[in-house]
Amino acid sequence: MDNLVTAFLAGVALGPDKTAVFWAEHEYSYEHFRRQAGWVAARLVGAMGVRPGDRVALWMRNRPEFIGALFGILAAGGVAVPINNFLKPAEVAYMLEDSGAGVLITEDGMDEGLASLLSANPSLRVLRVDGIPADPGDATLDPGIRTRGDLAVLVYTSGTTGKPKGAMLTHGNLLHNVQSCREVLAVVDYDRFVLMLPMFHSFMLTVCVLLPFFVGGSIVLVKSLHAPKQAVAEMFQRQGTVLPAMASLFRVLAQLPAGVELPLRLCVSGAGPLPAEILRIFNERHPKIPLIEGYGLSEASPVVAVNPIQGPWIPGTIGMPIPGVEISLQDEAGRHLPDGEEGEVCVRGGNVMVGYWNDPEKTAETLVDGWLRTGDIGLRRPDGYHAITDRKKDMLKPNGINVYPREIEEVIHGFPGVREAAVVGEPCEKRGERPVAFVSLEEGRELDERALHEFLKSRLADFKLPRRIVVLPVLPRNSTGKVLKTNLRDLLRQT
Secondary structure (H helix, E strand, O other), X not given: OOOHHHHHHHHHHHOOOOEEEEEXXXXXXXXXXXXXXXXXXXXXXXXXXXXXOOEEEEEOOOOOHHHHHHHHHHHOOOEEEEOOOOOOHHHHHHHHHHHOOOEEEEOHHHHHHHHHHHHHOOOOEEEEHHHOOOOOOOOOOOOOOOOOOOEEEEEXXXXXXXXXXXXXXXXXXXXXXXXXXXXXXXXXXXXXXXXXXXXXXXXXXHHHHHHHHHXXXXXEEOOOOOOHHHXXXXXXXXXXXXXXXXXXXXXXXHOOOOOOOOOOOEEEEOOOOOOXXXXXXXXXXXXXXXXXXXXXXXXXXXXXXXXXXXXXXXOOOOEEEOOOEEEEEEOOOOOEOOOOOOEEEEEEEOOOOOEEOOOHHHHHHXXXXXXXXXXXXXXXXXXXXXXXXXXOOOOEOHHHOOEOHHHHHHHHOOOOOEEEEEEEEEEEOOOEEEEEEEEEEOOOOOOXXXXXXXXXXXXXXXXXXXXXXXXXXXXXXXXXXOEOHHHHHHHHHHO
């Protein structure tokens, strides 16, 4: 395939009238999305002046129009910039400015945030998906002239500096990852992927949108992301067969009453570690359904490794690299380490990004001698399975979304009376992890915790908000002045 649009059209050709997306009581065909994407592409090019290579942002909640808008952007020759719909306007504004996106595709439900964005940037052109006609007509969807080497998507991922970075993924990167996932997950056209995580997430974008569309499968798009019982009911109603999700949902499925059998043939745990206890109880309750843990990152489109479907499913491991991808454990000098020795997880393959948008310095630090240095620490076992043994530079993953403590710490430091702040993650059964802030105060100050919470709430997305504030006389530091976050995590375990 030359690009993502040609792959999309090939999927449409497999069955134009087949249901591509189940959405509550509605069913939408492949032909519906072809027409919708054609309408969006024509609107972007004709009314909004989008040209090949222009960035177009997508800011909306999970809904079928996300798919038509995505392929419409690509058909117009644009570069899609999916934005976390939970972010506050100031956070969205940064991504729009950094990416240079002059067009934003959004929905009526984002009106409050949109007003703020337009106030700051009146020249921003807006296309609302609520305005797409129910029958968009037979607009031609041109596969365009974009090649595998052209940019397709900018996925923003948080950085240690607190400022998000745009991982540049080409058409070829994503096609490579989709094909690898198709092989390793043994995906076929009768598969129905249950999509219940946010569509802006790179995991969902590749595995739950591009993959099923390119093989002629279907998507069960869950309407409510915050109602697990409803999500499970929709999965049963539409007979979903593949469930990529977070570990917390598999605990829920493991606790279903005896006699209730899942329609699934495969479960994939991603967007965070899969605790061994959850794998154990799930296997006991559903012994015939593989629950396989994988590993990935946005910079790799995102899937890197996964436990094999046929097993064994080894707790605490991420399995083996997917087809066409290599993993090397390296020391700081780039020396490849032997089995059993811990080092930085480095990845090489056609799925690896071409760099960070407008950040050559960070690109040079991350892409070294053809390898993507992930920042994660891991090892390779003698049996060929890999394990991640340490988290990426203190990163947190509430609800499977990457959050770097530095970003939260910077905001806390702006609150009057705070002398120093450090944020660490606390395990949470429902959310996977939640931020906890430790602060010390200037002499003579007392903390108004409610005021601090309101201060943070106005500046940070809800999933980034610390769930606890712990005041200490001073933060523990080593001899060089670095905050000892290991000590803070130990303190959490004691309280």
